Amino acid sequence: MRQNRQLAAVYGLLAVIALVLTWSQNLAYFGGGGGLSAFPAFLRDAAVNPASRSVTFDIALVLYAAAVWMVFEGRRRRIPFVWAYVIGGLLVAISVTLPLFMAARELKSGAAPEIEGRPGLLDGVGLGGLAILVVGLCAFVLKAPAG
Secondary structure, eight states, X not given: OHHHHHHHHHHHHHHHHHHHHHHHHHHHHHTTTTGGGGHHHHHHHTTSSHHHHHHHHHHHHHHXXXXXXXXXXXXXXXXXXXXXXXXXXXXXXXXXXXXXXHHHHHHHTTSOOOTTOOOOHHHHHHHHHHHHHHHHHHHHHHHSOXX
C-alpha cells in the first residue's frame, strides 16, 4: 500500500507540472486581450504547419484513448467522478487529468476490481460524443489553411 501512495504522489506531481507548463502557455495565449474569444484562432494556430498538426492529432487521439480507458477502468474500479477527469482533460489538459486519474486508480488498487462495474448507456453516449468531437477537430485541422 505504501508503494501505491508513493506512485500516486508521483502522478500527482506530474499533474502539477503539466498544469504549470500547459497553463502558463494558455494564459499567455488567451491573456493577450482575446480571452475565450481567441479560441478559434487557437485552433487555427494548432494547424499552421505539419509539426503543429502532428502534435494536435497526437494529443486529440491520446485524449480519446485515455478517455475510453478512464471510463472503463473507472467503472471497473468504482472510481468516483470518472467523467470529471475526461471533461477536465478537454477543459484543462489531458496531461493534467490523466495523471490525476492514475493517482486515484493507484489509491484504489488495493481493492479487487469489480467484475460488474461496467460502463452504462450514458458512458457510451459520452464516449460517442467525444469521438465526434475528436474527429471534428482532426477534420478541422486537416482543412485549415497552412500558415
